[in-house]
Amino acid sequence: MPVITAPHAFNEGQLYVDLRPTFGRSLFLKCEGFNFAGSIKLKAAIEMVEAAERDGLLTEDSVLVESSSGNLGVALSMIAASKGYRFLCVTDSRCNLSTRLLMEALGSEVQVIADLDANGGFLGARIDYVRALCASDDRYVWLSQYTNPGNWGAHYRKTAPEIAQQFPRLDVLFVGAGTTGTLMGCARYFREWHRPVRIVAVDTVGSVAFGGEPGRRMIPGLGMSMRPPLLDESYVDEVIRVEEADTIRACHRLARRGFLFGGSTGTVVSGAMKWLAEHDERDLTAVAIAPDLGERYLDTIYQSTWLEDLYGDEVLKSLQASKGPRGAERLAGAPDRGQEP
Numbered sequence: 532m533p534v535i536t537a538p539h540a541f542n543e544g545q546l547y548v549d550l551r552p553t554f555g556r557s558l559f560l561k562c563e564g565f566n567f568a569g570s571i572k573l574k575a576a577i578e579m580v581e582a583a584e585r586d587g588l589l590t591e592d593s594v595l596v597e598s599s600s601g602n603l604g605v606a607l608s609m610i611a612a613s614k615g616y617r618f619l620c621v622t623d624s625r626c627n628l629s630t631r632l633l634m635e636a637l638g639s640e641v642q643v644i645a646d647l648d649a650n651g652g653f654l655g656a657r658i659d660y661v662r663a664l665c666a667s668d669d670r671y672v673w674l675s676q677y678t679n680p681g682n683w684g685a686h687y688r689k690t691a692p693e694i695a696q697q698f699p700r701l702d703v704l705f706v707g708a709g710t711t712g713t714l715m716g717c718a719r720y721f722r723e724w725h726r727p728v729r730i731v732a733v734d735t736v737g738s739v740a741f742g743g744e745p746g747r748r749m750i751p752g753l754g755m756s757m758r759p760p761l762l763d764e765s766y767v768d769e770v771i772r773v774e775e776a777d778t779i780r781a782c783h784r785l786a787r788r789g790f791l792f793g794g795s796t797g798t799v800v801s802g803a804m805k806w807l808a809e810h811d812e813r814d815l816t817a818v819a820i821a822p823d824l825g826e827r828y829l830d831t832i833y834q835s836t837w838l839e840d841l842y843g844d845e846v847l848k849s850l851q852a853s854k855g856p857r858g859a860e861r862l863a864g865a866p867d868r869g870q871e872p
């Protein structure tokens with residue numbers, strides 16, 4: 532029976548969903564949303580705050596500040612509240628309303644940036660805001676998830692060993708890429724492991740993290756409008772890019788089975804299923820990481836007006852068409868030869 536006194540002391544690390552009944556292919560989805568911050572970002576947040584404490588960067592007067600699309604902001608809000616620090620989250624207009632309200636409920640201040648930068652994203656503008664703040668007052672302490680080694684270190688020390696312990700014969704690991712903290716921590720760990728593991732990064736179309744053209748991205752968490760400073764591509768075997776419409780289809784397909792996940796999980800699952808369809812997956816042990824759950828996306832990914840406004844009729848209709856009885860799909864249990872999960 533876990534009994535805790537601090538919210539960050541609990542984090543479920545051993546829960547997987549086998550997606551075979553939903554997609555016809557075995558993929559073990561590691562669920563990272565079962566903690567009080569509701570996402571994988573709890574691990575990076577703890578690691579970075581504790582490193583700052585060890586380095587003597589935090590005093591009673593300090594105000595933590597971070598640029599975040601939301602989940603790190605929630606995790607830092609929770610830790611700051613628990614440890615008695617002030618926290619200011621600099622986010623942007625793509626941040627879900629519920630995520631913003633969560634941070635405020637935990638006592639944080641939230642600054643929303645609404646102007647796009649030259650790359651069609653908000654990141655440059657968010658970082659400029661944080662830099663100006665830190666230059667104006669030395670009480671501000673910027674943890675900088677984009678460059679902080681604690682970000683990938685958390686996954687090297689926790690996420691990857693958790694997977695290795697459960698899957699000693701792992702063949703392929705699918706990891707979504709935002710700051711690439713999760714990706715780099717896991718990739719570094721498995722590079723040193725006792726057997727080779729193929730590391731497949733999953734990115735969003737419109738992200739420039741691995742090169743490519745910048746484009747509109749509406750789902751927070753994955754993708755970057757600059758090259759991630761933490762990224763070392765020599766550790767990454769393959770990169771898959773997923774259209775947001777496919778992300779949404781994957782999210783809704785999971786929801787139809789009762790598994791309500793966040794947007795980046797839809798991206799990773801969609802990319803992974805496409806990859807598995809193109810490889811002989813029968814003898815492969817494949818794991819993907821699900822960074823959070825779906826409640827924070829009820830007014831976006833799971834809301835038909837939002838979907839119709841942004842992605843048009845076609846996506847909405849394809850979701851409605853798949854809403855019929857799913858008995859046939861379940862009984863068939865056959866791999867989905869169309870690329871589309």
Ligand SMILES: Cc1ncc(COP(=O)(O)O)c(C=O)c1O
Pocket residue numbers: 570572600601602603707708709710711712713714751752753793795796822823
């Ligand atoms: C929902 C979600 N998925 C994925 C990621 C990406 O993780 P990382 O920054 O470790 O690449 C994030 C990061 O904020 C996230 O919030």
